[in-house]
Amino acid sequence: MLHLPHISPLEHSAFVAAGLLTYIVVTRVRRQRRHPYAAMAWVLGIAAFPYLGLPLFLIFGTRKLIRPATRRQPAPTGPWAHAVPLWTRRLLAAVGVAAAQPQASVRFDADGAAALERLRALIAGSRHTLDVCTYVLGDDEVGATVAADLAERARAGVRVRLLLDSIGSLKSAHSHDALLKAAGVHTRMFVPALGIPGRGRANLRNHRKLVVADGARLWGGGRNIANEYFIGRVGEPAWLDLSFVACGPLAAQAQALFENDWRIARGVRKAPRLDYAQRLARREAESGVHAGATPDAATAAPAPAPTIATPALPPLAQWVPSGPDFHEDILHALLVSAIFHAERRLLLATPYFVPDEGLLEALLLAARRGLQITLVIPERSNHRLADWARGRALRELAAAGADVRLLPGMLHAKAVVVDEVLALCGSANLDSRSLFINYEAMAAFYGPAEIDWLGNWITETAQRGQRASARPPSWWRDIGEGLVATVGFQL
Numbered sequence: 001m002l003h004l005p006h007i008s009p010l011e012h013s014a015f016v017a018a019g020l021l022t023y024i025v026v027t028r029v030r031r032q033r034r035h036p037y038a039a040m041a042w043v044l045g046i047a048a049f050p051y052l053g054l055p056l057f058l059i060f061g062t063r064k065l066i067r068p069a070t071r072r073q074p075a076p077t078g079p080w081a082h083a084v085p086l087w088t089r090r091l092l093a094a095v096g097v098a099a100a101q102p103q104a105s106v107r108f109d110a111d112g113a114a115a116l117e118r119l120r121a122l123i124a125g126s127r128h129t130l131d132v133c134t135y136v137l138g139d140d141e142v143g144a145t146v147a148a149d150l151a152e153r154a155r156a157g158v159r160v161r162l163l164l165d166s167i168g169s170l171k172s173a174h175s176h177d178a179l180l181k182a183a184g185v186h187t188r189m190f191v192p193a194l195g196i197p198g199r200g201r202a203n204l205r206n207h208r209k210l211v212v213a214d215g216a217r218l219w220g221g222g223r224n225i226a227n228e229y230f231i232g233r234v235g236e237p238a239w240l241d242l243s244f245v246a247c248g249p250l251a252a253q254a255q256a257l258f259e260n261d262w263r264i265a266r267g268v269r270k271a272p273r274l275d276y277a278q279r280l281a282r283r284e285a286e287s288g289v290h291a292g293a294t295p296d297a298a299t300a301a302p303a304p305a306p307t308i309a310t311p312a313l314p315p316l317a318q319w320v321p322s323g324p325d326f327h328e329d330i331l332h333a334l335l336v337s338a339i340f341h342a343e344r345r346l347l348l349a350t351p352y353f354v355p356d357e358g359l360l361e362a363l364l365l366a367a368r369r370g371l372q373i374t375l376v377i378p379e380r381s382n383h384r385l386a387d388w389a390r391g392r393a394l395r396e397l398a399a400a401g402a403d404v405r406l407l408p409g410m411l412h413a414k415a416v417v418v419d420e421v422l423a424l425c426g427s428a429n430l431d432s433r434s435l436f437i438n439y440e441a442m443a444a445f446y447g448p449a450e451i452d453w454l455g456n457w458i459t460e461t462a463q464r465g466q467r468a469s470a471r472p473p474s475w476w477r478d479i480g481e482g483l484v485a486t487v488g489f490q491l
């Protein structure tokens with residue numbers, strides 16, 4: 001029989017005090033801001049159940065891996081600087097994001113089959129390196145096809161690195177191991193879900209989705225690598241989603257970030273001596289590359305997808321990362337700033353809409369200022385808790401005059417358009433998990449062609465949805481939504 005050690009009330013109180021002190025020290029030393037619900041939950045948890053609460057806090061309680069940077073960078077200048085709103089330039093430079101640069105080409109894919117062809121062509125066109133990061137690699141047709149393509153490149157002598165999130169790919173992470181390993185693909189799992197994760201990182205998932213070929217061509221967007229994002233599961237249509245291929249410096253920016261993620265997955269604890277934007281600038285200066293890489297035949301050729309007409313401005317773009325590897329919540333800061341700066345319209349598409357109070361308030365104020373706000377979400381997503389958590393925010397937005405559209409099928413695209421000045425497309429959902437916890441990355445586009453393309457796509461997609469109502473729900477639904485919303489910071 002198990003005998004628990006006897007603990008006197010004094011010893012118990014001392015343990016609780018030590019637990020709370022640990023919470024304060026970790027939070028203060030790392031200067032981590034927390035959602036009020038999260039702070040309250042940790043303090044109450046440690047005080048009420050210290051023997052469980054403290055270990056859980058040490059395993060899951062860290063949100064940021066680096067301390068605030070004191071360095072302030074000036075807003076970038078240069079031939080294209082005028083095309084990026086000054087507030088964006090200043091903000092992103094201040095938080096350590098590499099500057100926007102012109103790309104040789106950018107092509108979006110809304111159609112899943114075309115997106116898969118373009119991804120496969122990018123992989124097939126790699127000659128030296130291939131860096132792949134995905135939240136989900138499916139144990140299905142698309143997962144197997146892409147894994148076979150990676151294996152083929154590795155056999156041809158390309159250095160192939162595959163980074164999988166260990167929670168996102170929990171069920172399927174090892175499905176393609178035999179093939180990948182035999183071909184020489186280097187695979188790493190991002191922060192093990194099992195085992196003893198160190199320094200509170202177990203809750204910090206890598207949600208970034210990118211493939212970089214030869215450091216020059218980037219495939220990115222909202223798609224994971226599994227059937228539902230491209231061709232649909234058996235008997236079901238593919239989810240509505242967006243991805244893109246960019247040829248140019250955006251790929252180098254994404255690859256520099258991948259290098260960081262690859263180190264973290266190896267368990268490296270020390271922060272790199274230079275941050276990724278500085279390292280990138282140094283590498284570019286050393287090699288004298290960029291400002292417009294040329295697309296090679298492999299990416300120029302494939303798929304009958306929309307080609308963007310030559311704009312007055314080149315496709316100006318910037319890779320905007322966010323997550324525990326940056327002290328600021330960069331995407332949240334960018335979104336809130338963008339909403340306050342918007343003058344005419346805000347178009348938003350997301351599968352999961354669980355905004356924190358700051359983001360919701362910014363949107364509500366924009367609606368009250370009379371901006372056109374279109375928010376497209378699926379009527380029922382694949383995460384029922386997220387659907388429950390969003391109810392109040394949707395009703396408030398609809399009541400304030402926003403056009404909230406519920407699509408009949410599953411929408412998984414993540415895109416935001418702000419006036420005619422900025423468009424975002426990438427991995428981040430408009431929920432607290434993406435904006436405050438996960439490793440994420442979005443491409444920010446400043447060229448008129450890309451902004452138009454994404455704006456038109458969101459507008460046309462919205463027209464296929466039903467308008468959400470501002471009517472109050474039944475009392476039990478209201479209570480249910482309230483309960484789910486208290487853990488909304490984790491959704």
Ligand SMILES: O=P(O)(O)OC[C@H](O)CO
Pocket residue numbers: 135136207222224351382383429
């Ligand atoms: O986290 P996302 O946005 O990549 O979506 C993943 C799916 O919802 C997995 O259930």
